[in-house]
Amino acid sequence: MADQMIFKRYELKYLLSPEMDRAIRIAMMEHMVPDIYGRNTNLSLYLDTPDFLLVRRSIESPVYKEKLRIRSYGTVGPEDKVFVELKKKYRKVVYKRRVALTEDETNAWIKGSCLPADSQIVREINYSRRLYPQLAPRMLLSYDRQAFYAKENQDFRLTFDRNILWRMEDLNLHSPVRGRPLLKDGQVLMEIKTGAAIPLWLVEVLSREKIYRSSFSKYGRAYEELMRKNKPGRQAYWMPSIPGGHGILSEQELRNSLPAPTEHEERRHDNDIAV
Numbered sequence: 001m002a003d004q005m006i007f008k009r010y011e012l013k014y015l016l017s018p019e020m021d022r023a024i025r026i027a028m029m030e031h032m033v034p035d036i037y038g039r040n041t042n043l044s045l046y047l048d049t050p051d052f053l054l055v056r057r058s059i060e061s062p063v064y065k066e067k068l069r070i071r072s073y074g075t076v077g078p079e080d081k082v083f084v085e086l087k088k089k090y091r092k093v094v095y096k097r098r099v100a101l102t103e104d105e106t107n108a109w110i111k112g113s114c115l116p117a118d119s120q121i122v123r124e125i126n127y128s129r130r131l132y133p134q135l136a137p138r139m140l141l142s143y144d145r146q147a148f149y150a151k152e153n154q155d156f157r158l159t160f161d162r163n164i165l166w167r168m169e170d171l172n173l174h175s176p177v178r179g180r181p182l183l184k185d186g187q188v189l190m191e192i193k194t195g196a197a198i199p200l201w202l203v204e205v206l207s208r209e210k211i212y213r214s215s216f217s218k219y220g221r222a223y224e225e226l227m228r229k230n231k232p233g234r235q236a237y238w239m240p241s242i243p244g245g246h247g248i249l250s251e252q253e254l255r256n257s258l259p260a261p262t263e264h265e266e267r268r269h270d271n272d273i274a275v
Contacts, residue, residue: 009155011094012192014206015214021160021188027205031150032158037073038147042161043173045070046219047110048138055223064090067219068128068135070106071098072173078104082173084115086125097121103173110136137171141218142179143189150199157193164189166222182221189216 016024047068048054058065065088072082084106085098099121101109109115109129115122129135143164150156165179183189192198205211 008093008095009193009195010092012194012198013214013216014190014192014211015183015216016160016188016190016211018186018188020209020211021190023205023209024158024190024202024211027201028148028158031152031199031201032148033151035147035149035157038145038149038159040073040145041142041177042145043072043075043140043142043177044218045137045171045173046139046141047135049132049134050136052138052223053132055219058217059220059223061215064088066128068125068132069219070110070137070173072103075175075177076103076173078102078174082106084109084125086128097124099125139166139168139219139222140171140173140179141166141182141222142177143218153196155195156199159191159193161189161191161218164218166218166225168226180225182218182225189218 014020046055047070054065054067058067067087069085069087070082071085072080076082079102081100082103083098083100085096088095088097099115099119101115114126114129141164143161145162146160148158162183164182165177166182167179192202
């Protein structure tokens with residue numbers, strides 16, 4: 001099977017104000033160049049169990065965690081390529097395995113078909129699919145991304161994500177981009193992706209502008225937003241993945257369909273991410 005890739009690297013995230021974003025952009029002009037394919041709208045369709053086991057585990061910040069998602073760069077048609085990605089994180093190191101398929105092939109895999117196990121990557125993806133037999137699309141996230149790499153080291157990358165949206169209806173990669181915003185107006189999520197040290201020029205600007213790391217997870221934060229809105233008097237949400245029911249759920253049905261937040265989740269709800 002062609003178009004298979006493995007990544008191993010550190011991914012450090014920073015939630016930026018407009019002023020912080022501007023300072024980073026000015027400082028990086030001498031050191032970074034735009035990726036030729038680095039300006040696009042990314043869509044990520046997250047697979048999870050009916051009780052959102054994978055994202056709830058992730059929120060607890062364990063030593064090891066994993067996510068299974070399907071990613072596209074822009075909306076796609078039935079024959080366009082998408083990527084099935086298994087993302088693992090162990091002791092702060094990110095390991096990503098992914099394989100390219102058409103959307104039709106991906107839909108068949110979601111429904112239970114195994115990918116031809118002609119590589120270790122595919123075997124790992126198939127194993128995760130079998131490990132959680134109730135996996136199905138639960139949430140779609142989209143965002144506008146700009147990507148840059150260092151002039152002297154193309155393995156060092158910076159990405160800037162804006163307009164991060166999440167939704168729980170139309171869980172596919174070909175519907176128009178839309179959803180509920182995840183960030184405040186003007187905020188930007190910056191990620192440092194590297195297998196080695198952070199260059200000195202970036203360390204200096206982060207220190208000078210008092211820009212601090214964040215444990216921000218798009219899927220995790222969107223799930224927390226869902227739980228926060230899981231209160232009386234809120235609008236109904238579309239939850240097609242809940243067994244036994246398809247369509248618009250009432251507030252009571254929504255509350256009953258979701259697991260109660262853990263003590264750790266409730267603490268996180270009361271605290272904004274530091275920047």
